[in-house]
Every structure is written in structure tokens, then in C-alpha cells.
Amino acid sequence: MAKIIDGRTIAAQIRTEVGREVARLRDAGIELKLSAILVGEDPASRIYVRTKRRACSEVGITSEVMKLPSTVPEEELLQRIDSLNGDSRVSGILVQRPLPGHISVDEVLEAVTPEKDVDGFHPRNLGRLLAGSPSFVPATPLGIQELLLRSGHPPDGRDVVIVGRSDLVGKPLAALLMRKSEGANATVTVCHSSTRRLEAHTKRANILVVAAGSPGFIRGHMVKAGAVVIDVGINRVEDARNPKGYRIVGDVAFEEVSKVARAITPVPGGVGPMTVAMLLRNTVTAGSRQSGQTF
């Protein structure tokens, strides 16, 4: 049976480290603040923002949320972002997605000043990642790399196969893990919905990362014996036995795959907590850079 890579425990270690750094900065007179912008009433987005704020408060980072109606004009949203850009008390800014259809995601991502872009989605930060000198790296890919390193599975020299090429996960993760740098140096294959013979790719992965958004999509026969499997998926499936009427599952058929893999992340409790922990770390990095301190 595969060993469980416990994202909750590893994320808790990172939060402790971040908390120490926040305290050190506070001793030097520097307060950190994360400002989140939430547009509309999407229930999942509200939960994500609440989770992030709770994590901030646990490590001593002040947070605020600016709630805007789903009808907010794009121009007003851009002005709000600009005022946060210019507010010296704000260390990091995040705009929770999805955004309503009338708002251009690209315009919004570009509006956040790169120095406060703790989500790492500004084209300048993504460009720096590709160019090999990252500044802010998106939190989920960063969390996946950290999970691999801290669980004793460095990607260096390994065949890493990523299922999913989204801007949020697959693409930045590929760029991060192929970097010419210790803790990366992987041979990376990125698969997507037009990939032919997906199984031929997944089956040769030493490290398989799945971010497809499809519950239980990766089955046992698609995984190489002894592989490390990182399940990024967060999917709600109906479950009449659960009091909530649903449960959260990943993109990997956990029972089957854990009989084949060497190590596997659970869902929940794998990548999810790492994403939040790395957002906190990016916020500390932003605040310390703005103050001229090093992290």
C-alpha cells in the first residue's frame, strides 16, 4: 500500500515557519496584510477566501476582504485594485476567481502590481518563472513542489507527468519543475484533453500529478508501480450517506491507485492545505521585500 503524503502535517510545519517570520518582521516594526477581493456570491469562492483569512490570522497576518457585487463594472474593480496597489499597509493582493463573464481576467491579473501579486499570476511573474528567475510562483504549483521535497521525493532527474495544462496549475507547475535548479530538474510531460494514449504517458511517470478536474479519472492500471502520485483535484460528488449530501474527492481513484503507487496524496488533506500555506509564504515574501528585509 502506498504511503500517504500528509499535506495537512506538512502545511502545518510551513505555517509554523511562516508564523515565526511574521513575528520577526513584527519585531522589526513591519506588519503584514493580505487584501482579498471577492466578486459575486460563488459559495466555493467564499469558502476559499474564508479559509485563507483564517490561515492568515493563525500566523499573525492581518487580512481584509473587499466584497463586490457580481454586477460590479470592470472599471470599478480595476480602480479598487489600483487603490490597494498604492496602499503601503497592504503587502499582498489576491483576486478570487472565478470572475463574472463581463470582467476580463487578463485585465485584472495585469492590474495587480507584480510586487503584491502573491498569487503569482501577473504576466511578469509568470514570465520570470519561465525565464528561470521566479519572483512570485502560483501557490498550488509551489505547494506541490514543497510536498515532493518535504516528503522525500525530489523531482530532480525524474519523469514527471502532469495531467492538465491550466494556467493555474499545469502550466506553471511544468515551468517550476523543469527549472535548472535543485529541487526541480525534472523531465516534464504535460498531458491534456487532446493527448493521444494518455495511459502510455501516465504509466511511465515516476511522479504523476493530476489536475484534470474529473473525479476518480486516473485509475490503477494507468499508474506505474512505485510511482509518486499527487492528486490536485477537488471535486464534489453526491453522497447520500454523508450528512452534507456530498463528499470531496480527487481526480485519482484513491483505493485502486494506492495499491500500485509508492506514495500518494489524499483528497482532502493533500495539495489543498499546501496551497494556502504557500499563499501565506508568498505574502511574507512580499511584505519583507517591500520593507527591504530579506526572507
Ligand code: NDP
Ligand atoms: P481546468 O479545468 O482549468 O483544467 C483541467 C485540465 O485538465 C485541462 O488542461 C484539460 O485539458 C485537462 N483534462 C480534462 N479532461 C482531460 C482528459 N480526459 N484527459 C486529459 N486531460 C484532461 O482545471 P484546474 O487546473 O483549474 O483544476 C484542476 C483540478 O484541480 C480541479 O478539480 C480543481 O478544483 C483542482 N484545484 C485544486 C487546487 C488545490 O489547491 N488543491 C487549486 C486549483 C485547482 P484541456 O486543456 O485540453 O481542456
